[in-house]
Amino acid sequence: MRLQRVYRVAVVVPCGHVDTLLAGVRRDAALVLDEYGDWAWLSAPGEEQFRPLPGATPARGTVGEIERVPSRRVEFCIAHDEAGLSRLLAAIRAHHPWQVPAITVDEPARPLW
Numbered sequence: 774m775r776l777q778r779v780y781r782v783a784v785v786v787p788c789g790h791v792d793t794l795l796a797g798v799r800r801d802a803a804l805v806l807d808e809y810g811d812w813a814w815l816s817a818p819g820e821e822q823f824r825p826l827p828g829a830t831p832a833r834g835t836v837g838e839i840e841r842v843p844s845r846r847v848e849f850c851i852a853h854d855e856a857g858l859s860r861l862l863a864a865i866r867a868h869h870p871w872q873v874p875a876i877t878v879d880e881p882a883r884p885l886w
Contacts, residue, residue: 778853779806781879782861785821787833788843790870795847797868802861806850816846832870853880 786794795813798804804811821844825831834840851857858878865876 775807777807778880779850780853780858780861781848781850782858782865783846783848783877783879784865784869784874785844785846786874787821787870788818788845791815791845791847793870794865794868798849798861798864801864801867802851803857804849804851804861806852812850814848818843818845820844830872832872 784794799811804813806812821842822839823834824839825834825836827836829836831840833842849861851861862876862878865874
């Protein structure tokens with residue numbers, strides 16, 4: 774086994790849009806890590822909460838009111854490559870139903886091995 778640095782990218786997605794997001798990301802970004810492709814981790818369903826502020830154009834909910842939506846956390850691991858990360862982030866934004874998806878990007882500060 775060869776260990777390598779990777780980007781771990783996570784986003785919370787409404788349960789009904791997970792397959793659409795995965796299909797779009799698969800088309801637009803290379804989800805490849807060594808000899809494996811299309812790798813993603815999906816959490817158990819949970820609940821996402823948000824309140825659209827003035828100026829927002831929410832796909833769901835009403836400006837000023839708290840909205841809760843059944844959601845799943847989807848994570849991707851990709852090779853430590855800036856261009857690949859940019860493509861993945863653009864694909865998530867393009868295929869996510871929210872105006873501003875909450876995306877987290879983690880990377881090790883230094884190799885741990």
